[in-house]
Amino acid sequence: MTSVKELCVASNSANNAPQPPEIIEVEELVVACDGGGGALGHPRVFLTLDNGRAECGYCDRLFILKAGVKVARSH
Template sequence: MASPSSETGAPEPPETIEVEDTTVACDGGGGALGHPRVFLTLKGGRAECGYCDRLFVLKEGVKPASGH
């Protein structure tokens, strides 16, 4: 659950991370306080972690790999 903003009481937006690949791993970034590592596939240039709500977006100008 996101913590409320001190000024408005509205939840803070999730962290947005720009990436250069369409497959990313997220572990919450908190070391032992994070969450299990999950692998996400960016569809439409974005993916959101179901555990921590981090948003991964494809960097502008980066073309997704065509696959193997």
């Protein structure tokens, strides 16, 4: 039988687990990220989607190029 203490410890461990990063599909090769929290966000940074993806170094948001999107690349 599981004790109340064991249940509380298990519950707290589950609540403190890191959240998976937010994944945002985009249609451009350059995106801006400010954390999305208004004043509680982070400085705006511009990210280039090399190989169709980029991760924000501040908030770990993952930006991926939408499937099937054709983007003109400069030579």
